[in-house]
Amino acid sequence: MPFIANTDEQRREMLEQTGLSAEDLFADIPPELRAESLDLPIGMNEQQVSGHLEKLAEKNHARLVSFLGGGFYDHFIPAAVPALASRGEFATAYTPYQPELAQGTLQAMYEFQSAVCRLTGMEVSNASLYDGGTAMYEAMMMALRITRRNRVVIDETVNPIYRVMIESYTRNLSIDLEQTCCGEGQVSRERIFELIDENTGAVILQNPNFFGIIDDFHDIAEYAHERGALLIVSVYPISLGLHKPPGEMGADIVCGEGQSLGLPLSFGGPYLGFIAGRKKHVRKMPGRIIGETVDTDQRRSFVMTLQPREQHIRRDKATSNICSNESLCALQAVIYLSLMGKQGLAETAELCADKASYAYSRLTSIPGVEPHFHAKWFFNEFVLDLPEPAAEVIGRLIEKGLAAGFPLSRYYRGMENSILISLTEKRTKEEIGYLAEALEGALEGSQAGGSR
Amino acid sequence: MSGGGMNEAKLIFEKSVEGRRATQKTPSDVGHSVNLNPDYLREAPPELPELSELDVVRHFTELSTRNFGVDTGFYPLGSCTMKYNPKVTERIAALPDFAGLHPLLPQLRLGGMLTQGALEVIWRTDLLLRELTGMAGFTMQPLAGAHGELTGIMIMAAYHRDRGNSKTTVLVPDSAHGTNPASAAIAGYDVVSVPSDENGLMDLDALREQVDDRTAGVMLTSPNTLGLFNPRVKEICDLIHSVDGIAYYDGANMNAIVGRARPGDFGFDIVHLNLHKTFATPHGGGGPGSGPVGVVEGLLPFLPVSLVVKREDGTLALEYDRPKSIGYIAPFYGNFGIVLRAYVYLLMLGRDGFLGVSENAVLNANYLRTKLKDVYRQAYDRLCKHEFVISPSKAMEEKGIRAVDIAKALIDRGFHPPTVYFPTIVRESMMIEPVETESKETLDDFAEAMLEIARLAKEQPEVLTGAPRSTSVRRPDETKAAKELNIASL
Incomplete structure (x- = not known):
């Protein structure tokens, strides 16, 4: 039996020393309250269960280039x-x-x-x-x-x-x-x-x-x-x-x-x-x-x-x-925090801000993409308005391997076209460039489609 | 465990050397931010320690040597089910396609399809827990056992609100874990304590007098914290139902009956399970845990948002449109990483595995109880389930030996002590839960240590009151800690 050390022989010995039979152990549970045979699968060993879970893991798309944040961030974790x-x-x-x-x-x-x-x-x-x-x-x-x-x-x-x-x-x-x-x-x-x-x-x-x-x-x-x-x-x-x-x-x-x-x-x-x-x-x-x-x-x-x-x-x-x-x-x-130390945490924070600032200027240069708020003091996230509902655009970008951001319409009225974009120190200039190109392409594609 | 000659503990902040660092700066590939307002910046970086990576590794490795876990040795902490935590669960939880999954992904358009593997883990765990408990559906959202209790009481309140009942009290036995009354109180109920009878079980006559129209429900742990199963548990549930109350099963001690009896068959309406107990996820020094809550059919509408459901095309989705739900009790889908570990354990055990769990947990407890019962005072001399409660004998007490002395003497013998001074209804209590993953040899060694301690109590009590001698500190002064409160190095 998995994770159980006692052998059958030891169990017999232990029962004998306690003066109990195996049935006695649960004699205090009235028979009508005991479960009939439960419908559970046969146990797997470590190799089998690893194989099963690796297959399940493959059904997740954790490796999208992600600009999702909203309070939960993809930061680098030292080994x-x-x-x-x-x-x-x-x-x-x-x-x-x-x-x-x-x-x-x-x-x-x-x-x-x-x-x-x-x-x-x-x-x-x-x-x-x-x-x-x-x-x-x-x-x-x-x-x-x-x-x-x-x-x-x-x-x-x-x-x-x-x-x-x-x-x-x-x-x-x-x-x-x-x-x-x-x-x-x-x-x-x-x-x-x-x-x-x-x-x-x-x-x-x-x-x-x-x-x-x-x-x-x-x-x-x-x-x-x-x-x-x-x-x-x-x-x-x-x-x-x-x-x-x-x-x-x-x-x-x-x-x-x-x-x-x-x-x-x-x-x-x-x-x-x-x-x-x-x-x-x-x-x-x-x-x-x-x-x-x-x-x-x-x-x-x-x-x-x-x-x-x-x-x-x-x-x-x-x-x-x-x-x-x-x-x-x-x-x-x-x-x-001990590994990052006094300087490391400050540098990581600065890097997050740098990437966000760059992404903000790069993305707002796309025709039709506008900042939602006047306030321009932000840390590593910002809100942009797209020319069409953000949820749909984000949906289209998933096919390009991007989790482009979070559609704010889910929680805020009047923000149908708004997207929250988050950056961490892990995102590269190249990935930001890829997001910008893909977003521009997705918007052009839909405008072309709309005019047809 | 290091000996007494060790240097005094130094805080990580006290090891800091100006200018030293563990991580190297990543150069910015995008220039500097123009969106930072100097008025909002701090004058100097926070005072975190400056150390090399090796400094940090040595510091925390050294701290780990002054800690004791299940991996270190026998840990018979009553009502905590300190069983072995399989290593494979750690490897699986660290797979990048689970560990790297952003919780907001399913909220994107068709995003559920991006996380089918994770949703399947939750959905299948739900099915397995239903079968083990007799409930109709589970939420994985509660982040700990006590959080599960609060969730359960919120469901209870939502049910009564929906029925137009004006209920004000929740009944809790005097042997209950402190979280039971605290959870009921925080959810807005008055708590009524139900006494135990001479057999250590809930006093049914007292209960009959206490149950009335104001009774919202009862919270019960079975077997209870004395390790005793109440054969009249169904009567209790029936009594509560007779006033349209809800029977709540605290699954803290589920390890004793798992695979053999189901709280749903006893008549319970709500069940919480501690995945970090019965389902072998690591306790982590006190969290993270996970406390899924299951309910009977009639209470399903009240489960928290969101819920994993299977669609007609066989894919899984998250259901948010649940008008009677108690709402959001956690930001997403619970402590997914813990649910995942428990799912792996559930699959590895299967039906026969769980029968083995309860059989060996109960056998180990009764074996140890039998070995100790002639030397220590036994609170209730009868068949126990997964745990039992003993106290120092009269002869030991006459020598001034208390439960705490026995606990500290056990430390010197390489064991983690049992739970002491709980349950409070037994004086000088020691609650011992040996769990199924321990071997007969370990139990024999522990029993021998307990018998030696009992002998020393009579012959050389000062050896016990001076314990422990093998650890880096001995009996820290808790009064001083509270009086001269120092809880942060600033």
Whole structure:
């Protein structure tokens, strides 16, 4: 039997020593509750299962030249990241309940927390959450716990995938969710100020926003603080190699998706949520937190701390129902950040911006392709308007081996012809040129077709 | 494990040397960005460490030597099912055509056709889990067990909303894992704790008094955290159904009965499974996990968006138009990489493999229980399933020996300790789950260590209270950690 060590002889011996028969082992399950023979396939061995999965993998088109982003990016991953994180001592361990056997995980998580603080300009961080969307939900709940208010303002430039998640999570709760609309790319001060009132506990923004546009939210932070609300900023960590961190803008809570820090895209997960805040709020922060201490011999040690916030102690009064974190993903992220280092992260961010800027000028030179917004300050993504529905053009370009971008009509009304194009350091000048030629060809082809 | 003479742990930031680097700069082939606004840039790069690649490799390799996983040794952590994680699943999850797949691809026109292989993994895993649980359909979206619980309670709430029921309470046994009451509370319900009877099972008489029109449902783990199967589980489900409540099965302990009994046949309406437990995906030091949720036919409309469905032409697609759905609980299709690993494991085991899992998990637990029961205090002296709970004997307690001392002494003998101080309904509890992938020899060695510890408890208790001696640190001061809070090096 696969992965079972006991031999038939040993099983007989063990049963004998326990004074049980094989049937006795399940005697406490009443016969009428036992399953009849289950309709499951015959087991495969390692070679067979590898062959089957390799065939399935071939049915995916993962190797398109991709300009897809929207919060999830195809960055380069140094070989040392998976090599170190896949070590069995890390990967096959569990929650560090016994600190003497988990100093590796514990110290790495403390280092992850430190790296998140240094990136975001905040004072405290936890040891990670499931993903960027649940991190935003937890950040919102944390802000409402701190302010004891129930109104949330969320800007339309925040990732729409996260906005629909927040809508789902709050449906059964008495939370008043207000979303802005119809801005001009950057967060509309007029609209957001209009929505913030004395019941607002949290204002949720994103930088760079879903359209790729960069902003400085210090004025919104001030406005919110004057009215007793907290500012939550969701952030793309690679951009922080170059851009002003939310901590410097007066953000109270910073959250985000850490997939870009050395994790593969992997069709949507496992990913890495992070959350950081101000020291004065640390007891309201959800999830696992690792702290430094000393042992009985005064040696530096690391342990899980502030556990009275958590579900295994507080049960239904806990700050969150979260029981674990995304430890292995956080480990990958801290290894990635250590390899990139101070200069490497800044250079990678710069390279992403360079490619995007070049692609923007190259693509907007195509007749009929126009920038959607006036704002021209963007990091590695931008929105273009095509002369026809973007979804159709993108569909045609797939045949050319391109995932040209994301059609915004899926989430934004009035943006039928708009495409979100994302660049990372992996895209080359040649690939950008190929995209430009293919796009020009696709548009010409359809115009020629239309005039026939 | 390194000895006590080791140098004090140094943070990676403390090893930084100005100007050193691990990666070499890629020259830009496109010139510099003209779309960056200097006002928005940071003054200096973030203070990340400056190290060579070898520095980083040595740092994390050294950290790994101060960690203990299933690959290192026996890890009988109760209710966590620390079974062996097959290496082949890692290789398959790293295949570029899975690992490199962008989750937005299916949202492009005809994009589902670009990801048929990945959708097939999700679809087939759903079918296999249905068969193992008796549910009518699964969502793979929950990102962990506790996330599955929250999803399940949200489905429960959506059902009652749809029926026009005004329900306010969820019943949870006092032996339940803390996530159960926390999940119910976060979904907006009041939690009512149901006591256990003298046999360690949910007290049915108490339950009868607690069930009323306000009851939205019950959350039950079976076998429970004491390793005991409740033969009256169907009565409990029937009772809940009598007030139009929902019976929720927490699959944390599914390993005990997998392939032999199905929660659907007990009368449960919602099931969550922990792929990182029963289905052998690595625990990762505490995540990433995966907690698929299955439901009976009547609850299918409430499952989260999106759902993989098979079309008439045999191709697979993602269904988004689900008006009664609870909505989006994860950005895409769950922790796909974890579902993929579990799918590989499901295929490798097959029907006979799962029968072997539950048989050996239960046999190993009862074998170890029998070996220890005369020396340690056994919470419930009867047949257990995959795990059991013991405590220090009276004689040990008289010498001042607590569960924590036994745990630390086990560390010196090369074992990961059991879960201690949970479940809380047993004093000084040690919850032991030996899992099916461990051999008789390992169990014998562990039993011998436990018996030696019991002897030392009476003869030389100071040896135990001074443990562990073999690790780089000993009993870190948790009070100091909380009081002088240092959670980041800035």
